[in-house]
Structure formats: C-alpha cells, structure tokens
Amino acid sequence: MDDREWLAERFEEHRGRLRAVAYRMLGSVSEADDAVQEAWLRLSRAGADGVGNLGAWLTTVVARACLNVLRSREHRREEPYAAHVPDPVVGPESGLDPEHEAVLADAVGLALLVVLETLSPAERLAFVLHDMFAVPFEEIGSMIERSPEAARQLASRARRRVRGRAPVPDPDxxxxxxxxxxxxxxxxxxxxxxxxxxxxxxxxxxxxxxxxxxxxxxxxxxxxxxxxxxxxxxxxxxxxxxxxxxxxxxxxxxxxxxxxxxxxxxxxxxxxxxxxxxxxxxxxxxxxxxxxxxxxxxxxxxxx
Known part of the structure; x- marks a missing residue:
C-alpha cells in the first residue's frame, strides 16, 4: 500500500464525522460535501507527517472551510429569507442508510437548523463544535482567532438562543x-x-x-x-x-x-x-x- 492509499483509508475513517460537522455548520448537503472534499485535497497534498491527531486536524480544516462559507454569505448579505428551509436528509421509514446515519449521528432536525442559521458564523461554529461534537474551547478559539473564554461565551450565547427557539422532538x-x-x-x-x-x-x-x-x-x-x-x-x-x-x-x-x-x-x-x-x-x-x-x-x- 502506497502513502496515498494509506492516507485515503485514514481519511475515510473520519468522513462520516466530517460530513456531520459540515452539514450542521452549513445546512447544505452539497456545500458540506465541498468542505469535506477540501479537507481531503489538503491532506492529500500535505500528507499526515507531523499531525498528531488526524481527526482533530481534519475537523479543524472542515470547520474553517465552513466558517469561510458562512462569512462569505454574510459578506454578500445573503441573509436567509424568512421561509428558507435547509437541505433535508430524506430516507425510508425502515431507517436511514449508514451514510445518512453518519450525517445525522445525533439527530438534527430542520427546525434546529433553521435556528442555527440565525447565529453569527462564530456563534454557529462554537455551538456546533462544542455542544454537538465536544471540541475543546481551546481548539475552537484558535480557529476563530479568539481566546478560549471568548469561544466559551459565543457557545453560551448561541445555546441560549437555540434553547429558546428550537423545539426538542419527541424521541419515539x-x-x-x-x-x-x-x-x-x-x-x-x-x-x-x-x-x-x-x-x-x-x-x-x-x-x-x-x-x-x-x-x-x-x-x-x-x-x-x-x-x-x-x-x-x-x-x-x-x-x-x-x-x-x-x-x-x-x-x-x-x-x-x-x-x-x-x-x-x-x-x-x-x-x-x-x-x-x-x-x-x-x-x-x-x-x-x-x-x-x-x-x-x-x-x-x-x-x-
């Protein structure tokens, strides 16, 4: 097995989690896939030498790619219109296939995604990464060039807005x-x-x-x-x-x-x-x- 094949196998081990992160960040299936593809391109060019934790490194790359998309939307004043519905992930009642289950690992409803779109890019990143994927605030802060405490405050502010506006679905x-x-x-x-x-x-x-x-x-x-x-x-x-x-x-x-x-x-x-x-x-x-x-x-x- 050559180095590229080895890298590809390691990347595939993380693809499901990366897609889940990107989908929650962007509410768009196609843009989420683009962010994941960008992470693969960076990994394939740079290799994994010197990367102690590949999963964390890939999550950081995807999160920063998503942050750029969110900031670009904001810069172009592409505020979601009032009736905007994020991309749904649709499957048969018998259950989602493994690929879709990976995207929805902790079940994120469209009503929640609608609320996430009202957050600032930094708030959304902090909330999604910490509250949904347990990424430490130290790592989140470095992504947005802020202190860990500032990242913590962003997530806390986002959490209050989400809890007040996103209904929690019945589990059955x-x-x-x-x-x-x-x-x-x-x-x-x-x-x-x-x-x-x-x-x-x-x-x-x-x-x-x-x-x-x-x-x-x-x-x-x-x-x-x-x-x-x-x-x-x-x-x-x-x-x-x-x-x-x-x-x-x-x-x-x-x-x-x-x-x-x-x-x-x-x-x-x-x-x-x-x-x-x-x-x-x-x-x-x-x-x-x-x-x-x-x-x-x-x-x-x-x-x-």
Missing amino acids: PARQRDVVNAFFAAARGGDFEGLVAVLDPEVVLRSDAGAGSRLSTVLSGARTVAAQAVTFGRLSPFARPVLVNGAAGVVVVANGRPLSVMAFTVAGGRIAAIDVLADQDRLSALDLGVLEAGPEWGKHYLRT
Missing part, C-alpha cells in the same frame, strides 16, 4: 408518525378543530418554494396554520411517509415526480414545526434515490 418515531397521520386525517376530512388539536399553540409553518417565490411563506399559531393546513388534505393521496432528518415526514409525489418534502417536529405530542421544501431546483438536487421510486410511488401510503 412511532408516536411522531401517529401525530403526523392524525394531522393528515384531519386535513383530508376538513376537520379544522381536529387540526388545531394536533398542533402546538405556537406552531410555525415554513414553506420554501424558492427565493422570491410568492408561494414561500412563514405562518405561526395553531389556528392560523390549521387554516392553511386544511388545503393539505388534497395532498394526502400523494404523500409517502419517510424519515426527514431522522423524524417523521412525507414526500409528496405526483406522476413519479417529488413535489415537496415535508418535515414535522413533534414535541409534547403535538406538531411544533412544519418545514416544507417545495423549491423544484433544490428538490432535483436532493438524494431521493434511497426511496427506490417504483411503480407504487405516489400511492396513498398514509394511514388516515
């Missing part, structure tokens, strides 16, 4: 699915009060049809969201249950083509957030091959 996937099924049953039957009953009073609905689209919207409050959700009843025959970021969700399909991905955050037995990605350009770029579209694609799969 079967219970999540029951609540989502009840939601679609009420929508299909035009049962407004039934919809209100399965929605958290402070529920938020984000529908992302693409930047500038008049169909993109953010709604909040159970009765407001229920009024909009009544129209989801017509989608029920085309909704296939899937896992979206490890939680109950659906892909809406017509004529063999995905029309939207819907992610539900179920907390306390009620739906606390609904995130809908209906941007056709972004949908076409998602890895939906794991769903194995076939002749049954598009049938009524929800138990309503």
Whole structure:
C-alpha cells in the first residue's frame, strides 16, 4: 500500500464525522460535501507527517472551510429569507442508510437548523463544535482567532438562543408518525378543530418554494396554520411517509415526480414545526434515490 492509499483509508475513517460537522455548520448537503472534499485535497497534498491527531486536524480544516462559507454569505448579505428551509436528509421509514446515519449521528432536525442559521458564523461554529461534537474551547478559539473564554461565551450565547427557539422532538418515531397521520386525517376530512388539536399553540409553518417565490411563506399559531393546513388534505393521496432528518415526514409525489418534502417536529405530542421544501431546483438536487421510486410511488401510503 502506497502513502496515498494509506492516507485515503485514514481519511475515510473520519468522513462520516466530517460530513456531520459540515452539514450542521452549513445546512447544505452539497456545500458540506465541498468542505469535506477540501479537507481531503489538503491532506492529500500535505500528507499526515507531523499531525498528531488526524481527526482533530481534519475537523479543524472542515470547520474553517465552513466558517469561510458562512462569512462569505454574510459578506454578500445573503441573509436567509424568512421561509428558507435547509437541505433535508430524506430516507425510508425502515431507517436511514449508514451514510445518512453518519450525517445525522445525533439527530438534527430542520427546525434546529433553521435556528442555527440565525447565529453569527462564530456563534454557529462554537455551538456546533462544542455542544454537538465536544471540541475543546481551546481548539475552537484558535480557529476563530479568539481566546478560549471568548469561544466559551459565543457557545453560551448561541445555546441560549437555540434553547429558546428550537423545539426538542419527541424521541419515539412511532408516536411522531401517529401525530403526523392524525394531522393528515384531519386535513383530508376538513376537520379544522381536529387540526388545531394536533398542533402546538405556537406552531410555525415554513414553506420554501424558492427565493422570491410568492408561494414561500412563514405562518405561526395553531389556528392560523390549521387554516392553511386544511388545503393539505388534497395532498394526502400523494404523500409517502419517510424519515426527514431522522423524524417523521412525507414526500409528496405526483406522476413519479417529488413535489415537496415535508418535515414535522413533534414535541409534547403535538406538531411544533412544519418545514416544507417545495423549491423544484433544490428538490432535483436532493438524494431521493434511497426511496427506490417504483411503480407504487405516489400511492396513498398514509394511514388516515
């Protein structure tokens, strides 16, 4: 085995963790893969001589690449529009494949990613690396050219914002699915009060049809969201249950083509957030091959 093959094997041992870090940092699957690829290119050029902890070195390279992307977004004033929904990771209800499980090792829902996008680049880096991956503040501080104490304060500030705005999903996937099924049953039957009953009073609905689209919207409050959700009843025959970021969700399909991905955050037995990605350009770029579209694609799969 030559040196490059040895390096490639060592890198593959860390790829899953690196993708998980980058996805949480950026909320974009393609940009996360680019950051991981950049780490490989740097490693393949420089080699591992003098690197005492390869995993930590690679994490630092990926984190800095992500930080550059976040700062570039900020510099170009690419503030996420209100209805922006991060890239979902979609898999069959039977469970995610190992590659996707690595990305979602500790289950990060879309509602949490939405909140992370409101943080500054430095806050996001500090929170993601320390709270999700236990990277010491000494290492985080060096990445952003600040003291360990400053990095600690960034993570603490981010933590307070996340805890106040990101609902914690119920841990039981079967219970999540029951609540989502009840939601679609009420929508299909035009049962407004039934919809209100399965929605958290402070529920938020984000529908992302693409930047500038008049169909993109953010709604909040159970009765407001229920009024909009009544129209989801017509989608029920085309909704296939899937896992979206490890939680109950659906892909809406017509004529063999995905029309939207819907992610539900179920907390306390009620739906606390609904995130809908209906941007056709972004949908076409998602890895939906794991769903194995076939002749049954598009049938009524929800138990309503």
